[in-house]
Amino acid sequence: MKSALMKKVIIIFSILAVLTLSAIGVSFATGNSTLPKLSDPDGIFYERTDAQGNVIYSITNQELFDEIKGNDGIDQLLYLIDSYLLQDYVTVVTEAEIANKLKDLTYGTDDDEAIAELEADAREEYETSFAQSMILAGYQGHEADYARIVLAREAYVRYMVDTTGDITDMEVAARHVSSYFEDIKAIKIRFMSSAEATTVLRHFNLVTFSSTSMREYLGFVFKTEAEVWDHDNDEETDEIVADAYITVVPYFFVSGDHGDIRNLADAVVYTEEEAGVYSDADGDEFTLEENGDLTDADGEVVIAAALLLDTIENAEAYKLANSQYFTMTKTDNFDQDEDAQMFDEAGVLVYTVDYTGKIFDLTDTDVTATCGITLNKSYKTIQTMGTVTVNNSRELTDAEVLTFFIEIYNYVYGESRPAEDLLDPSADAEDLIASDNPYLTHNFDDVKTMQSSLATYMFKTLNILKEDAIPYTASAKNYASSNDTNYYLIYKLTQPQKYDTYEEMLDLIEANIHLPAETVDNLTLPATGWYAAKITWTSGNKDFIANDGVVTLPTDEAKDVVLTYKITANGVTRTGTISVKVLVSGTTSTYDQTDPGTAPTFETLLDDPTLYERLYLQLLDLTMTDSQTASETIGAKLAALRTASGFKIYDSWMAVDYQAVDAGFVGEKKGSKTLIATLDSFPAYHSDDVTETGYEVTADDLFEYALTKNSALYVLYSSQYKELLYSPFFTEAFGTQQNLERNKSTRMDEMFTAVQDAKDYYSYLQQLYASYGIAFTYASFSQYAYQQYGTKTENELLQYFVQGELQPYLIAEAIDNYDLVDLLYPTVVDYYQHFFSLDVTHLIILLDADENGSPDDYFDYIEALAPADADTYETKLAGFEAAITEYLDDDDNDFASLVTAYRAAAFDDTTWGEFKRFGFRLLTEELNVADEDDETIKHSLTYSGDYGVKDSYVQEYVDALIALYQEYRLEQNQNLSEMLSSLVTSQFGQHLILVKPGDDFDGFSAAFTETDPANPVYSDGSQNPSGEPTLEQVKLYALYYFYNIVYDLSDADVEETYGITVPDLPASVKTALEFYFDDLCANLYVIGTLNITMGDRLAVGTTAKNGYGITDAAFQAALAEVKDVYYQALFDKYLD
Structure with missing residues (x-):
């Protein structure tokens, strides 16, 4: 037996839903309550007739009502209930509100500007989809009624959230802390990489000191900063590091002429082991000779007697008396061709020093080896300087740093932003604050949308209101996120005062x-x-x-x-x-032991009613619109209102359905003969007052109301089982016995087995829950079956499986009647002709002028350029492409190394600098699709199929992949390991696409010729001289697909048993058709196709006998409209 193709609830909005089983577990108790009945349950609503007008079967009012209840009856009931319950809210809904809500329901927004910006085809698609949903829901021509109840529900829930304390004072405080920031002024400079940022800072001789401040490098470093001297003989000023010197290194004894020997840093260098015998840290032994020299084991003098003093003071004095210090200066410390001048302590020029460190006297004689001078100062580029210290760099004031930021900003953006948006080099902070430059103003929400971590840093972490705060980032920082790998320099110019909520609360707690x-x-x-x-x-x-x-x-x-x-x-x-x-x-x-009482609220602490209300309303709006929580909030509030208003449901099965809305709801055990539901009261608008006036919904009320929606669709669903029972399909599958209990066919046995399997699975679940000590959610199998299959009795469950077994026959009928295979065939041809299977990596040349982390729309960018600017762009792009191509010509290079090199390159780089200054950015991606079960496995891109991109990639890109594949397949390219495209233009920018043969690079061919045409092995129509599938082959596959659904084709006797001939296709042809057609064929076996067939069949019938005012003409028109909606939704895209 094939799996049943049905489910309990067929949502009327679901056009494309596949007919499969679904399982939902809900706790309920139905008991043996009385079920409400219609006043005329046996009345005939619809009669299905044959071509001669003979009645084949009838649908009674009760049968139709049962279908309504099991389908979306609870929604229809709640519409009636809520319309009464919220009547005071309904009456205040305005036409303007309805118009805006209909826009939102149609386009997903009520913003007229956003709607106007939609592409024409996108707008049409939105409008068509909404119109179709309204037809199926029964609100065509009454869309305002639907919007009105939606608005009334939202208005009530908003009022309740607002008045019942759902939004707490502390939640408002939290929003103030985390999300409330006024706009700031700041210089924000973006870099592609840390290396790029470093090269730019070096360009301006800027360095970071201790990660906290920015300093200017002076162009020189010192070998040691411990060699200092009193350059001005003033004890009030600090000593300075010696540029060059001639000196001695004296030591002193701890105790006069004996004891440990220490250096001028007062550290022990030699330890006295016994009189005249010393050791160092390595344990080597030294001797203090009679002449006062300290010698090593070989008798070599380590420290001459003259350098061994009796006190540290004398040692320091001896060094000073025997040292000479020199200063070195240059006009430009960074000019490697300029020699430094060396002056003695009296300020007299005595030597010159070249960039390599050679010393010359004033006759230009090299005296490096003979002058005895030690050079401590050396001139180095910033790239080779080494460690930053206070002696090789200059402290900058905030104003000086700001000037550098302005220079850096203009350097980075000088060619990529309009001249009017560059910064005045002479500007100070006040000038910039007063400026209307749009790049200096930053909004928290805008920055957060692009990069939340950056927003937190700019608006909160970089707090310039703190005492001694540094208003800038001392080095470029990365605020990693999924769409931002850039580095930023920030100089914050303004920070509006903000109440420090949590600090104030801590003060109060501490007090x-x-x-x-x-x-x-x-x-x-x-x-x-x-x-x-x-x-x-x-x-x-x-x-x-x-x-x-x-x-x-x-x-x-x-x-x-x-x-x-x-x-x-x-x-x-x-x-x-x-x-x-x-x-x-x-x-x-x-001490104070008094009770502090109640904490003051945040509203009191803030003392800004306007701001507090603004924050509160933001939270209120978020509660009503948040995609993850709004639906739950609205549902819970409405459920609570219904309960408070005495809501009762007397139909036990509908009570079960309502538990999906209100899990704790319990229906009325005794039930009712006529009542479906009742209310005791309804609330006044925006008030706690209630009107104690009850409301009843009888079975007749609900039935009549539902019939005003879409009676044709309900008839379509309610008649499906009987339509199949009285069809030739039933006879073909199960024989002529229509009493299922008496039907002894093999396939009916399989249906009974399915019922038993459902029971067995129910028992298995009982045992499984018990083994884990979990309460089982179903009191009986009938309750379980209702939730799983929508059936109330075992016979209904049997009918459910029979119906599922026969549904494919109805779909096959639609396929034949509407020539759906013929309709889909051009798509199969399209799939074949545009086939590709490629491993794809691409490089994107993009622009991101607004720095929002996403590529600017290329076409919008080009359209906005003046002709001269457009020419400049094309020239620059051509040069960039040439440089990229030259780089990639080296076999050691690839896209990844290119992007790394480009991001790290300096703005004055001879290859990449001009393109970086222009604003070009590079991004590379591997586009192969990760396997769902194992992400290490990647699947090649194809035009169609599981990894097809024809509908997900922009058309220009798809066309490029098609062209690349077709070129790759040329004989002269067969041995290439990869191919590179020329530039491909899309809305995202310019792409260079690198492709390699994919998983199915050789493609799939439907070509086949019988070895012996006179005695064919395979089905007639299998033959095909071309690789492109023929219509005959596709039709054979479609028939095979149908048989494979309804029969067990592994049964060797299946053809004889059921009198069928299963198409036999060559394996290679079947493989090709599986790739090109299988998905298309599978998409035919959905609810929509089934309903198209049912619509056609039910057109041969009448509602003339119904007593609810629905004319046969109106019913037939509605039926045709439903059928058209499904056809349009499924097949419009295949029509010319």
């Missing part, structure tokens, strides 16, 4: 902590505080006060103990200390 100054009693250490604060304590001396406040008295004298508290509130912490003296005896000192 409530009181302990006695002196104690002999255990301390009560507060563990909590206002604003849900947690407070922990740590004692500095647990011998006398433990962490929990337990006191142990000292025996000798009072002890001061420092207690450290840590307050944690709202994710923020603060620590502090309190000193308590523990007495030997006596009494505990008095």
Whole structure:
């Protein structure tokens, strides 16, 4: 038996849903309650007739009503209930609100500008989809009614959220802290990489010192910064590092003429082991000779006697008396061709020094080896300088840093932004603040949308209101996210004052902590505080006060103990200390033990009603619109209102369905003969007042209301089983016995087996739940079957499986009647003719002028350019392409290394600099698709199929892949390991596409010729001289697909048993058709196709006998409209 192709609820909005089983577990209890009935349950609503007008079967009012209830009856009931319940809200809905809601329902937005910007085909698609949904839902021509109840529900829920404290004061506080920031002014400079940022800073001789400040490199470094001298003989000024010197290195004894030997840093260098014998840190032995020299084991003098002094003061004096210091200067420290001038201590020029460190006297004689001078200062490029120190760099004021930021900004953006958007080099902070330059103004929400971490840094972390705050980033920082790998320099110009919510709360919490100054009693250490604060304590001396406040008295004298508290509130912490003296005896000192009372609200602390309301309304809007929570919030509030208004459901099965809305709901056990549901009251608009006037919905009420929606669709669903039962399909599958209990056919046995399998699975679930100690959610199999299959009895479950077994026959009928294979055949040809299977990596040349992390729309960019600028762009692009091509000609290079090299290149780089300055950016991606089960496995891109991109990639890109594949397949290219495209233009920019043969590079051919045409092996129509599938082959495959659904083709006797001939296709042809046609064929076997057939069949019938005012003409028109909606939704895209 093939799996059943049905499910309980066929949602009327679902056009493309595949007919498969679904499982939902809901707890309910239906009992043996009375089910409400129609006043005329046996009345005939619809009669299905044959061509001669003879009645084949009838659909009674009750049968149709049961279908309505099982389909979307609970939605129809709630429309009636809520229309009464919210009548005061319905009456205040305005026409303008309805118009905006209809826009939102149609386009996903009510913003007229956003709607106007939609492409014409996208707008048409939105409008068609909405119109179709309204037809199927029964609101065609009454769309305003649908919008009105939606608005009324939202208005009530918004009122309840607003008035019942759902949005707490602390939630408003949290939003203020995390999401409320006024616009700021700042210079933001973006870099492609850390290396690029470093080269730009170096271009301006800027360095970062200790990661905290920006300094200007002076062009030189020192070998040692310990060699200093008093250059001005002024004790009030600091000594400076010596540029060059001639000096001695004296030492001194710790005790006059003996003891350890120390250096001028007062560190022991040689340790005295015994009189006259010394050792160093390595354990080597040295001897103090009679003449005062210190010698090593070989007798070599290590320290001459003259350099061994008796005190540190004398050692320092000796060094000073025997040292000469020199200064070195250059006009331009970065000019490698300029020699430095060396001056003695008197300021007299004595030598010159070239860039390599050679020393020349004033006659230009090289005296490097003979002058005895040690060069401590050397001139180096910033690239080779090494460590940044305060002596090789200059401290910059904030104003000087700002000037550098302006220069850097103009350097980076000088060719990519309009001249009017560059910065005045002479501007100061006030000038920039007053500027209307759009690139200097930043909005928190805009930055957060692009890069949340960057927004947090710019608006919160970089806090220029703090004392001694540095207003800039000392080095370029990366704020990693999925769409941003850039680095940024920020100079913050303004920061509006913002109330420091959490700090103020911590102040208040801290102010409530009181302990006695002196104690002999255990301390009560507060563990909590206002604003849900947690407070922990740590004692500095647990011998006398433990962490929990337990006191142990000292025996000798009072002890001061420092207690450290840590307050944690709202994710923020603060620590502090309190000193308590523990007495030997006596009494505990008095201290404040009054109850602090209730914490002041954030609204009170903020003291800004306008801002508070703004934040509150933002949260209220978010509650009503958040895609993840709004639906749940609205549903819960409405369910609570219904319960409070005495909502009762008397139909036990509909009560079960309502539990999907309100899980705790319990229907009325006794049921009712006529009532479906009742209410006791309804609320007044925006008030706690209620009107104690009840409302009843009878079975007749619900039935008649539902019939005003889409009676044709309900008839279509309710008649499906009987339509199949009385069709030749039933006879073909199960024989002539229409009493299922008596039908003994083989396939009916399979249906009974399916029923038993469902029972067995139910038992398995019972045991499984019990084994885990979990309460089972179903009280009986009938309840389980209702939720799983929509059936209330075992016979209905049997009918369910029979119906599912026969549904493919109806779909096959639609395929034949509407020539759907013929309709799809051009698409098969398209799939074949445009086939490709390629491993794809691409390089994108893009622009991102607004720095939002996404490529600018290339076509919009080009359209906005003046002719001269467009020519400049094309020239620059051609040069960039040439440089890229030249780079890639080297076999060692690829897209990845190119992007890395380009991002790291300097703005004055001879190859890439001009393109970086222009604003070009590079991105590379591997586009192969990761396997769903194993991401390490990648699948090649194809035109169609599981990894097809024809509908997901822009057309220009798809066309390029088609062309590349077709070129790759040429004989002269067969041996190439890869192929590279020329530039391909799309809305994202310019692409260079690198392709390699894909998983199915050789493609799939439907070509086949019988070896012996006179005695063919395969089905007639299999033959094909071309690789392109023929219509005959596709039709054979479609028939095979149908047989494979309804029969077990692994059964060797299947053809004989059922009198069928299964198409036999060559394996290669079948493989090709599976690739080109299988998905298309599978998409025929959906609810929509089934309903098209049912619409045609039910057109031969009448509703003339119904007593509900639905004329046969109106019914037939509605039926045709439903059928057309399904046909358009499924097949319009295949029509010319």
